[in-house]
Amino acid sequence: MKFLDSVNTILVAPSHPGNIGATARALKTMGLSKLRLVAPKKYPDPEANQRSAGAEDVLEAAQVFDGVAAAVSDTTLILGTSVRDREVNWPLLTPRAASEKVINHLSSSSSNRVAILFGRENSGLSNEELDLCAAQIRIPANSEYSSLNLGSAVQIIAYELRQAALINLQGQQQPAAVVKPRQEPATQAQRAGHMEHLEQVLKQLEFAHNENSPLLMRKLTRLYNKAELSVEEIQILRGILTAIGAQSSRS
């Protein structure tokens, strides 16, 4: 997807090859593809391949660097991630705000490139590494247990980047929050026809009568309106009403 190809995910000194594989998988599920590794302890490694589970293309295209400076040298915006509370010397962004910033940056020029740094499993990014960054992304985690797995941190950031890219593609609008099922929705006339049929059968059953009927029918109308009935569903409900009516008139 546009923009996401210009985001470089950079793992700084990852210890566990499984996390490198999980990162490749997390990136690919969200449509990102650029992975850079700074001084990985073990790479390549079969465990990385195994955990990448079909994202070997991202894993095998990963670029390896000796130091962070080289890994970010061609990028125009650098952000660092953290889940820790530390002395705050950098502007802090939520993943959502950071992702908007990234997409805005990339949409302003096609030659822009973004780096997102993820620190070591145990100690995160050093202050010197954070000094390279325009801002720090803080993933809002449980303050009593902020031990986010490296692959999970990448997954959350990649997810937010994809959301931001989708919003941008759709013309600055929110991606559709709700997609309705592909069933043909009933018209109001069809809904009203069902409610009239229902009231008639309820009166025939002597469940509804003149006193209770208005309130009862209001409640039932609200109930069925909540379901946003399809044409087929109204046919089923009216089929049932017809069967009840037939039985009732025989009794």
Place this chain on the structure above:
Amino acid sequence: MKFLDSVNTILVAPSHPGNIGATARALKTMGLSKLRLVAPKKYPDPEANQRSAGAEDVLEAAQVFDGVAAAVSDTTLILGTSVRDREVNWPLLTPRAASEKVINHLSSSSSNRVAILFGRENSGLSNEELDLCAAQIRIPANSEYSSLNLGSAVQIIAYELRQAALINLQGQQQPAAVVKPRQEPATQAQRAGHMEHLEQVLKQLEFAHNENSPLLMRKLTRLYNKAELSVEEIQILRGILTAIGAQSSRS
């Protein structure tokens, strides 16, 4: 955190104990704690403990159930997750919209409880399991590679739930576009009781019979689940069913 304790994350038939551990860790990082397991292939298992990495409390407090029905029976809102494109018969929500819905639901009554279903690693949730759900959560993933790890899917949903809870706590919520009446939502057990009663009456009416009943009841279940019935609405519907049954047995 408020609300998040009332969200039950339910893994349906997970194959890999590592994924159960990763789920416990993902939940705890975002302040969720309630894990339910339906027919796990291996649990307890040392690999689950190892992958939970400090979230053993969540892992060890997990409740195990034989079937999905038992695992959701005390909940008032059930949502199912999916990354697949399939025939769409359920309302689809993004993780963000779903999380707002969950927090709104929980903030409307302290006795409400939410279930979020995650399907099998290979095949997801069955249609029968999705039939229990008011809506389906679709994680927007790369359509060419949507192979999201189970732990990563849980991580994204847990992250969005935490964001929605934080927004709610900070009172930064947009005014609700739709104000829902404060009706006490029915539990899944009450909903299932209504559907059994309905099926029994439809058979008595000879509208349902052995051949057509399974498909018919699935369609009706989905219809009533979309309405997110309240306790009072179930009482009204069952009152109607009782009146039909009485008339029918006289005929």
